[in-house]
Amino acid sequence: MTWEIIPVVLVIALVILFLATQAKKYGWRKAKYDERQMMIRMKSYMYANETMIVCALAYMSIGFFIKKPLTAPGIEALIIALIGVAVFTIYSIFHDAFFSLDKTGPGGAMSPLSYIILLVGIVAMNAIATVESIRSHELLKDGILTHRAIHPVFAVLFLVILISIGIKYFMNARESRGAEQ
């Protein structure tokens, strides 16, 4: 059992090393946003908050009629939080308020490319974990989603974020060409 934790520790160490390298290269500076971006980010928080409230209410309503739990303890809360993150991120991306003015990632310490590489890594790891969970029949236990259900949720969430960044990149490139003409 103990050897199973080694890859997890290794992955966490790798991510910390990657972030530390990026921080050394770009510095832990505070991300700078202009007034329109700040306003959009505020709206994004508001929509994320409202979405999470609606999801929580929906889950509570379902729980009122179906007495049996649908997921392992804590998973539903994590999924609702991730939906909130998705709303905030996607709204910010499509309104050009995700990456800061100095083109750093949302934390202010990464370039967009490094951020995309990190996202690809997260999607790949979670996709592998999802396939593994399906193969070993560990995703569902007695009709209840186990804690392993978090892997497909993570994979889908970060994949959607990646796709959104890609779509917005091409939209901006086209708009920029149009604006200069």
Next chain:
Amino acid sequence: MKNLKLKSARAAKDMSQQLLADVVGVSRQTINAIEKGDYNPSIKLCIAICKALGKTLDELFWE
């Protein structure tokens, strides 16, 4: 409502949206949104744009 006066003043100075954005310290998309009339800038940003384009507030932002 589109701000055509801003767009033409920028074009007269031969400035791209990106260049104007860099001068006033905002993103290119913010300048684009102001020109398209999708965003109402603060007075602080209006003044910065006017200074960058050598125009007055009346010339760029008054009907």
